[in-house]
Amino acid sequence: MKVFKFGGASVKDAEGVKNVAGIIKTHIEEPLLVVVSAMGKTTDALEKLLELSLGHTSYTEKINELYEYHLQVVKGLFEDIHHEVHFFLAQRFQSLTRALQKARRLPYNQVYDEVVAHGELISSGILQAYLAKLEVSCRWIDARDYISTNNLHREAQVNWPLTGSKVNRELIPVLEEAVIITQGFIGRSSDGHTTTLGREGSDFSAAIFASCLNAASVTIWKDVPGVLNADPRLIEDTVLYSELNYYDAAEMTYFGASVIHPKTIKPLANQQIPLLVRSFTQPDKPGTRIFEEGAYQPVPAIIFKKNQTLITFHIRDYSFITERNLSSIFFMLDMMHIKINVMQNSATSVSICVDGNTSKNDALINNLSSEYEIRYNTGLTLITIKNYNDTTIAEMSSEKELLLEQRTRHTYQIVVR
Template sequence: MKVFKFGGASVKDAEGVKNVVRIIQSHSDEPLLVVVSAMGKTTNALEVLLQLSVEHQSYAEKINELYEYHLQIVKGLFEDIHHEVHFFLAQRFQSLTRALQKARRQEYNQVYDEVVAHGELISSGIVQAYLAQQGAASRWVDARSYISTNNLHREAQINWPLTSSRINRDLAPILEGEIVITQGFIGKSSDGHTTTLGREGSDFSAAIFAASLNAASVTIWKDVPGVLNADPKRLASTVLYPELSYYDAAEMTYFGASVIHPKTIKPLANQQIPLLVRSFKHPDEPGTRIHQSQVVPPAPAIIFKQDQTLITFNIRDFSFITERNMSSIFYLLDLMHIKINVMQNSAISVSICIDGNTSKNEALINSLSSEYDIRFNTGLSLLTIKNYTEETIAEMSRDKEILLEQRTRHTYQIVVRS
């Protein structure tokens, strides 16, 4: 069997949904599980709704806009105005309204997960309904019934034994006769609350289902021809990688390449399940194959990561940085769930580059301000060149104000002012 994942760009309108269904039908001769993301920029819209609710502002206009957006997609797919998908859509928006109404009374991250999960629940329901209308035997399932997590909202960790057991027990028999349509990004904690796996986590969901079902492959359908060596929105000239090793793909995602979610590679590499990245705009093209190999990428990977914060912790008495100093900093980073993107130390200071989460970063600085003199810069960019050449370094660092620079055997990184 195979697992497909379709992102928001592929289902942003009625024509997109029709194209997705055509792709699914062209592969319906074998068992297939399909993971669907929220439509277009729905997750962003849901975040706005939640913020308005928390701030005691009216969200009526915004929720009506989001409902109309989905309704227009439904109207473009179903001629029958009495089709049950209309009832399904109304139900989901009623559920969304209830979640927003109680947002002010719940812990923010918990209600965040409950609210934003509606995007995937709605989109997958519409896709399955249209697939069924086209005559394909298919079934909509709620991913929360299968993906079991802890209660770390917005970045939930998978309970792998329970998740794999549920998926194998329930979904494997269904896949023998029906295409399964489900959601990315969401799960459920042991206490019954909706959780999410991290922003853009639908790729990871596909990997979870694939690893649990021992799938032959996972295909992520994107609006790009495959994995490119750079973001085509930033660089005019890019190179398509026909294939990549799990190792190179994992490092690229860690450094910030957005084409694949960082957690996707590990469960697939552990079971030697190939990951294909292909274009939904040109579904006959092969794209990129990520698998166990020693292939050397044909061009350096150039990765930009925006909205970075550089923090430097200086020892006050000019004694040297010790393992004890490092331990105290790392303890708080772990406690606050802050990931280091680059780290560098000198005799009397430690510098870290982290994502620009204002509230977390301020808490970190406040917690350590009694021990260190702290300097920080915000609104920076991190540039990573993997498998660099001197020519690439010279080209990409030209005319940039560099605040931190680091080079290893295969990777070059600089933190610069944006």
């Protein structure tokens, strides 16, 4: 069996849904599970609704706009205004309204997960209804009934034994009869609350289902032809990798390549499940194949990670940085779930580059300010060049203010303003 994942750009309008349905129809000769993201920029809109609710500001206009957006997609797919999908859509927005109404009574991360999950629940329901209209045998399932997690909201960790047991016991018989349509990004904790797997986590959801089902492959359908050596919006004359090995792909995602979610590779590599990245606008093209024997790619990969913060911790008494200092900093980073993107230390200081999460970074600085003199810069960009050469380094560092520079055997990184 195979697993497909379609992102928000692929289902952003009625024509997109029709195109996705066409791709699915050409692959129903064998068991297929489809993971779908929220439509277009719906997750962003849901985050805004939550912000308005928590700020005691009316969100009526914004929720109506979001409902109208989905309604127009539905109208473009179903001529019958009495089709049951209209009732489904109204029900989901009633559920969303209830979640927003109780937002101020619950912990922020918990209510965040409950609110934003509606995007995937709505998009998957619309896609399943349209496939059924086309007489494709398909079944909608709630991913939360199968992906079991802990209660770490917004970055939930998967309970693999329980998830695998439920998926194998209940979904294999369904796949023998129908295409499964489900959601990315979401799960459920042991105490019954909705959780999410991290922003843009639908790729990871596809990998979870594939790993549990021992799928033949996972295909991520994107708006690019495959894995490119750089973001085509930032770099001209990008190169398409026809294949990559798991290690190189994992490194690229770690450094910030957005084409694949960072957590996706590990569960697939563990079971030798190939990952294909293909274009939903050119479904006949092969794209990129990521697998164990993928060839080494000498073309430099250039990865931009924006909205970075560079924090430097200086020893106050002019002594040297020791393992105890590193331990205290790392302990606080772990407690606050802050990931280091690049790190460098001198005799008397440690510098880390992290994502620009203001609240987390402010808390980190406040907690360590009594022990260290701390300086920081915000609004920076981390540029990583994997398999670098002198020409690429010169091009990427030209006319930029370098705040940090680091070079290893195969990787060159700079933090720039």
